Amino acid sequence: MRGPARMNPKEHDEIMPPGAQDFRYSARVGGAIWPAARAGGKANGLHLLVRQGFDVPPAFCILSDAFEQALACCVHRVESLDELREKLLGFELSEELVAEVDAQMRAIEPGWPASADSLGWAVRSSALDEDAAGHSFAGQQKTVLGVQTRDEIFGALREVWASLYETGAMLYSDGLTLGGKPRSMAVVIQRMIAPGCAGVMFSQNPLSAEAEQIVVNAAKGMGLQVVEGGSAQTYYLEKSSGYVEGYESGDGAGDEATAKPLLDEGQLKELAACARQLEYTFAEPMDIEWAYAPRAVSASSARAESAHGIRPTLYLLQARPITTSAKPAGAAPAPVAAVWTNVNVGEALPGVATPLTWSIIRGFSRLGFERAFGSLGLEVPEDYELVGAFRGRIYLNLSQFMSIASAIPLLKPQTLFEMAGGGDIAALDGNYEQRDSREFLFRLPRTALKIAASQLTTPLVAPFWSRHFKDWRDQYFEQDLSQLSHLEFRDKLDEIDRVFARTGLVMLACSSNFLMSYVLMREAMRLWAGEESAGQEQTLLGALDVESAQAGYDLMELGRLARRSHRLRNAITDHAPGEVLGVLRGLKGHDDVDGFLAAFARFRQLHGHRAPREAELATPRWREDAGFLFEVIAGYIRAPRLPSARELERVRAQARAQVRAEVERFFPAGISGVFRGLLRLTRAQARQREVMRARVVDSLDIYRRYFLECGRRLVLQEAIRQPEDVFYLRVEDLQNWLYNMSSATDLAIRVLVARAMHEANAALPDPPDTFVATGQRIQDAHKFEASDPRAPVHAQSLDEIRGLPGSAGRVTGRARIIRDPNKDAYLEPGEILVAPYADIGWTPLFLIAAGIVTSLGGPLSHACIVAREYQIPTVVNAQGATERINTGDLITLDADRGIIYIRERA
Known part of the structure; x- marks a missing residue:
């Protein structure tokens, strides 16, 4: 090895100029011309080692161009990643590529492939994402060892290519983003050696903060058990001298002091010098694969060298930055633990999101947090990712959220938790940064003026914008998008x-105003009436006459209309929900059917933008799929009786009277008037928030229609197979295509990968609702004591589940588990609906149910607002409810206290 020379790892990053060498698809590792951008992490690492003078087994790289050519031929009209892998495994290589591989191998081993005494070849992945500084993705793609024949070489090449699309490897590298695709694949073909021992070395301890300690793992032979996590000898070396500070035999013999080490003092010092040089050269801690082997080029020569006692040579097989290590002084800090939760955001967008939805929601949520915190005079740091995806599910970074909010003096974390729907507040201890309040207090006068201005102007702006939006929306849906030119x-x-963007900003302003008024109202009650008033704020927000409740009332009117006609009753209850609309259209000409269809069309004109899980763009809306609506109408038909509009209004009037009574109970005459004014403001803002939330859902329906037209055009371009594939692309992919139609060439593979990832994530169990993550490692955050009312399943009574009050009342009935109402929304009148979540699209079911239980959500959720409108007892954030309760169980909801009692098992 020659002396150390510090270098820039990208110094060979040039693309080969035409005519620079004879080969188009390959390059010799260590050669003068090196196309780093097409060689991948592993090949680049080997090349740089050779250029620095280290001993590396001879190798060459098949560049990513060859893979991309094969992929372009195989991906057309493929329906799944399994099918794509099969096509890659059977792909016929071009004559030019075959000739290049033959030439490269003969240059390394002149007798190939005739030599029967060859040590063989290793065919290894070198994906363009592999062995990077941020992520190594080690061991995620295929490696084929001991390859001898020509056919085996090309078969191994295809195997390595196909391994790029193994679902497990893609899940490993998915991180916090959705909708990406694996980068291209280069392949290293390297002559094998015959090591006496081999292993892995870290230039600093990867498990501790000890930067001056080298860790060497070693095993006999090729050292496969080291890289595969098996037993191995471990040496802890002082970095500066190579002195052995510790040794573990790893053989299970019990007496480590008597185990014979595989490495002698000279080899350990050589390894330490190698580690120092690599760390200096690359200016960061390194993870190095090494082997001690003869310099022989054949099996017989290797045996001869060993027999004559010739000292083996230190070979380096791979070098990459350490991705799990404590960093040296001055480097970026190691990943810190962060608390993530979906207790509240999971109700807004539950389950696994498609890439298109995620790419829009992510940007909108960022804007939302910036506006919300900005209204309080706080800033969201640029590097903060307040919303992320784990296993495809959307989560809030509670550590970052609390770090920002902690600058507000007197604001207790518990207050935020209660408003957001609860969670394990103990998990935040030590996992967020307490900010200085001085900047907040300095800005407070200006902040107060901005808050006052928003409170005054938003009630005027929101109705105006809502009317303007409706006019624009109606004109949009009258347009035939297919007739527009591409421009x-x-x-x-x-x-x-x-x-x-404008609709979202108005909605966020409405939400911020409501939350501020709500906090003032709640704290005023607690300051004056004490803890006796705790929970009464939910009663005070009942019977609001919110727009989002109207869909349920209007659908009940359709149910009432259907109950009057024997023909309608039979058509709706005797057929599958998805078939009913077609059956009714076949019965046109009868007055009862014609009247019902006209009323149904009016309903869909008003509420057709809604659907269960309506924040997901891939979800068909009621204007497209009427199955859910007829399932609910069938429930109305089965009900013993339906309340009249007058009865429903009487119930709401009683609820409003209860609100007045609660105010009079807690406040004396002189103060009650002031509090009633604050309550009127809060209730008005809650109504306006629901109106603007409906406009945002309308906007998502507008996006859905637009993107489906994108899908139709891409199908005509033969870029994707069906219009619905568009939901597995990101909005930036579609924007690129809109400005450059030729960019559609890689959309098919993006769709295949994203769909496979979506299905794989959907098959995985949900992560904990609250967890602590360090990098990509997830740890359940729940640390409750048995006496804690929010205790998890194992710490509670088997017959009792605790949640949060959502809508007051107490009821007993049989449970009905519904997980996805788009697939099955059957509910018998009087049953208690138990669901993982509920958004506005679920709410027509509420009018059939005797009570509601959800595993996610908070008391200020939109579904809770509607449940209070309907005066239906509701418990939210009842963790584990859908797992512990079965359909048919007799349960009691004490929604005043947020407790569910399981009385009798089905």
Whole structure:
């Protein structure tokens, strides 16, 4: 090895100029011309080692161009990643590539492939994402060892290519983003050696903060058990001298002091010098695969060298930055633990999101947090990712959220938890940064003026914008998007983006105003009436006459209409929900059917933008799929009786009277008037929030229609197979295509990968609702004591589940588990609906149910607002409810206290 020379690892990053060498698809590792951008992490690492003078077994790289050519031929009309892998495994290589591989191998081993005494070859992945500084993705793609024949070489090449699309490897590298695709694949073909021992070395201890300690793992032979996590000898070396500070035999013999080490003092010092040089050269801690082997090129020569006692040579097989290590002084800090939760955001967008939905929601949520904190005079740091995806599910970074909010003096974390729907507050201890309040207090006068201005102007702006939005929406749906030119169609997305952004900002302003008024109202009650008033704020927000409750009332009117006609009753209850609309259309000409269909069309005109899980763009809306609606109407028909509109209004009037009574109970005459004014403001803002939330859902329906037209056009371009594939792309992919139609060439593989990832994530169990993550490692955050009312399943009574009050009342009935109402929304009148979540699209079911239980959600959720409107007892955030309760169980909801009692098992 020659002396150390510090270098820039990208110094060979040039693309080969035409004519620079004879080969198009391959390059010799260590050669003068090196196309780093097409060689991948592993090949680049080997190349740099050779250029620095280290001993590396001879190798060459098949560049990513060859893989991309094969992929382009195989991906067309493929329906799954399994099918794509099969096509890659059977792909016929071009004559030019075959000739290049033959030439490269003969240059390394002149007798190949005739030599029967060859040590063989290793065929290894060198994906373009592999062995990077941030992520190594070690061991995620295929490695084929001991390859001898020509056919085996090309078969191994295809195997390595196909391994890029193994679902497990893609789940490993998915991280916090959805909708990406694996980068291209290069392949290293390297002559094998015959090591006496081999292993892995870290230039600093990867498990501790000890930067001056080298860790060497060693095993006999090729050292496979080391890289595969098996037993091995471990040496702890002082970095500066190579002195052995500790030794573990790893053989289970019990007496480590008597185990014979595989490495002698000279080899350990040589390894330490190698580690020092690599760390200096690359200016960061390194993870190094090494082997001591003869310099022989054949098996017989290797045996001869060993027999004559010739000292083996130190070979380096791989070098990459350590991705799990404590960093040296001055480097970026190691990943810190963060608390993530979906207790509240999971109700807004439950389950696994498609890439298209995630790419829009992510940007909108960022804007939302910036606006919300900005209204309080706080800033969201640029490097904060307040919302992320784990296993495809959306989570809030509670540590970052609390770090920002901690600058507000007197604001207790518990207050935020209660408003957001609860969670394990103990998990935050030591996992967020307590900010200085001085900057907040300095800005407070200006912040107070901004808050006052928002409180005054938003009630005027929101109704105006809502009316404008409706006019624009109606004109949009009258347009035939398929008749627009590509340029007109592209510009239409910009228009939709502007409307969506404006609608979102108005909705966020309404939400912020409501939350501020709600906190003032709640704290006023607690300061005056004490803890006796705790929980009464939910009663005070009942019977609001919110727009989001109207869909349930209107659908009940359709149910009432259907109950009057024997023909309608039979058509709706005797057929599958998805078939009913077609059956009714076949019965046109009868007055009862015609009247019902006209009323149903009016319903869909008003509420057709809604659906269960309506924040997901891939979800068909009620205007597209009427199955859910007829399932609910069938429930109305089965009900013993339906309350009349007058009865429903009487119930709401009683609820409003209860609100007045609660105010009079807690406040004396002189103060009650002031509090009633604050309560009227809070209730008005809650109504306005629901109106603007409906406009945002309308916007998502507008996006859905636009993107489906994108899908139709991409199908005509033969870029994807069906219009619905568009939901597995990101919005930036579609924007690129709109401005450059030729960019559609890689959309098919993006769809295949994203769909496979979506299905794989959906098959995985949900992560804990609250967990602590360090990098990509997830640890359940629950640390409750048995006496804690929010205790998890194992710490509670088997017959009792605790949640949070959502809508007051107490009821007993049989449970009905519904997980996805788009697939099955059957509910018998009087049953208690138990669901993982419930958004506005679920709420027509509420009018059939005797009570509601959800595993996610908070008391200020939109579904809770509607449940209080309907005066239906509701418990939310009842963790584990859908697992512990079975359909048919007799349960009691004490929604005043947020407790569910299991009385009798089905």
